[in-house]
Amino acid sequence: MKDIARQSMSIKVESMDLLNGQIKMEAHASATYLAMASWCEQNGFFTSAKFFFKQAEEEREHMMKIFNFLVDTGGNPISPEVTGINHDYSSIVDVFESTLEHEVKVTKSIHNIVKKAREIGDFATERFLDWFVMEQVEEENTIRDILDMIEVTGTEGVGLQMIDNQVANWIE
Amino acid sequence: MNVIFQSTYYTLYQAADQRCFYLDFGQKIVRMSLCQLLSLRHKVMNIDIENHFDSDFNAHGFEVLMLCNKEHLFILNTLEVLDLKKLVSHSFISLGLSAEVPEVTFS
Numbered sequence: 001m002k003d004i005a006r007q008s009m010s011i012k013v014e015s016m017d018l019l020n021g022q023i024k025m026e027a028h029a030s031a032t033y034l035a036m037a038s039w040c041e042q043n044g045f046f047t048s049a050k051f052f053f054k055q056a057e058e059e060r061e062h063m064m065k066i067f068n069f070l071v072d073t074g075g076n077p078i079s080p081e082v083t084g085i086n087h088d089y090s091s092i093v094d095v096f097e098s099t100l101e102h103e104v105k106v107t108k109s110i111h112n113i114v115k116k117a118r119e120i121g122d123f124a125t126e127r128f129l130d131w132f133v134m135e136q137v138e139e140e141n142t143i144r145d146i147l148d149m150i151e152v153t154g155t156e157g158v159g160l161q162m163i164d165n166q167v168a169n170w171i172e
Numbered sequence: 173m174n175v176i177f178q179s180t181y182y183t184l185y186q187a188a189d190q191r192c193f194y195l196d197f198g199q200k201i202v203r204m205s206l207c208q209l210l211s212l213r214h215k216v217m218n219i220d221i222e223n224h225f226d227s228d229f230n231a232h233g234f235e236v237l238m239l240c241n242k243e244h245l246f247i248l249n250t251l252e253v254l255d256l257k258k259l260v261s262h263s264f265i266s267l268g269l270s271a272e273v274p275e276v277t278f279s
């Protein structure tokens with residue numbers, strides 16, 4: 001019996017489902033960072049706004065990377081529905097703390113897919129995610145560095161404006 | 173044509189020479205590519221069966237299923253949905269595209 005299915009698709013459907021979930025998560029991250037950019041613009045943190053505009057773009061690139069992987073492997077990529085984007089933040093510190101929280105969630109989700117792919121012997125998916133594992137290390141590190149800078153600078157007096165100016169160091 | 177899996181109401185066949193699949197719904201046989209089969213899987217697996225037992229969400233326990241770019245329309249009751257879910261999960265295992273041990277819903 002000719003194996004049409006295996007000839008048409010080179011990953012497991014369980015990986016495909018999880019990757020579709022990840023597509024949604026990256027889209028959600030992109031939309032969340034766009035909301036943060038909006039908040040920063042409206043509250044006078046223009047450098048931070050720039051930082052989040054860039055982050056939003058990067059998250060969309062992550063999403064497209066996974067989307068294209070599903071195309072390449074013969075899967076069924078699903079264009080995500082993105083809802084429930086928070087636009088309310090109590091301070092710029094709150095914005096960056098939420099960012100770190102969000103990135104940690106994304107890291108956990110990616111690790112979970114790697115684990116699952118390994119369990120079911122889906123080597124293509126496992127290797128594909130190598131890049132994402134390392135990317136998450138970088139992203140978490142960036143936000144942690146910014147939070148450290150915030151801590152050192154302090155939020156009193158001109159602190160907030162100094163914080164915003166220094167965010168420029170993390171925009172390549 | 174080979175049978176990939178047969179459930180209570182449905183049968184999935186593979187037609188290797190035509191590089192496609194046929195899904196026998198009883199009253200109609202639908203020709204499908206693997207992409208369309210994946211799309212069917214997505215739709216069927218996303219049906220929340222618990223809503224069938226909550227009249228606020230699904231008063232009559234019916235599900236409208238459109239297949240192959242809206243070429244076909246099916247109206248399924250709860251038992252048929254469960255059976256189709258079973259067919260889909262077992263079929264993908266038979267096809268070697270799923271590693272999962274399927275949940276046995278009913279026999």
Ligand SMILES: [Fe+2]
Pocket residue numbers: 026029058059062106
């Ligand atoms: Fe990302």
Ligand SMILES: [Fe+2]
Pocket residue numbers: 029059103106139
């Ligand atoms: Fe990220």
